[in-house]
Amino acid sequence: MQTERVTFLTTPEAKAALTARAAARGLSTGEYIRLAVESMPEETAEELELAALVGELAGVVPEMRASLERTARQMEETVDRVDRMLREAGVRK
Known part of the structure; x- marks a missing residue:
């Protein structure tokens, strides 16, 4: 009933x-x-876990992307600095 x-x-x-x-x-x-x-169909435990992980990733991906972009800029600046130092030292033309 x-x-x-x-x-x-x-x-x-x-x-x-x-x-x-x-x-x-x-x-x-x-x-x-x-x-x-x-x-x-009922969601399986694996599907529910996957959905939770996707939600977590969606939250952190923008932060990861920004961090990678900062790191790439820092690496470019470091390469430029080292290149400038080597040119000033006469090691590189």
Whole structure:
């Protein structure tokens, strides 16, 4: 026996679409949603873990990119400085 209720908010257009889809199949909107949800494959533990990792990566990638760009600039400056020093010392022309 079904005794629990689930309520969610949606747009009037989405509700009308759900109602129409359910009616086309001879179902109530609630039954249509229940069947749709039950037919979805459950996420595995690995999928949930992967989703969490993707979220974590999305948060740190911009910081990593900025750090790599700073490092590249510092390396270019160091190469320029060393090149200048070698030219001043007469080692490089």
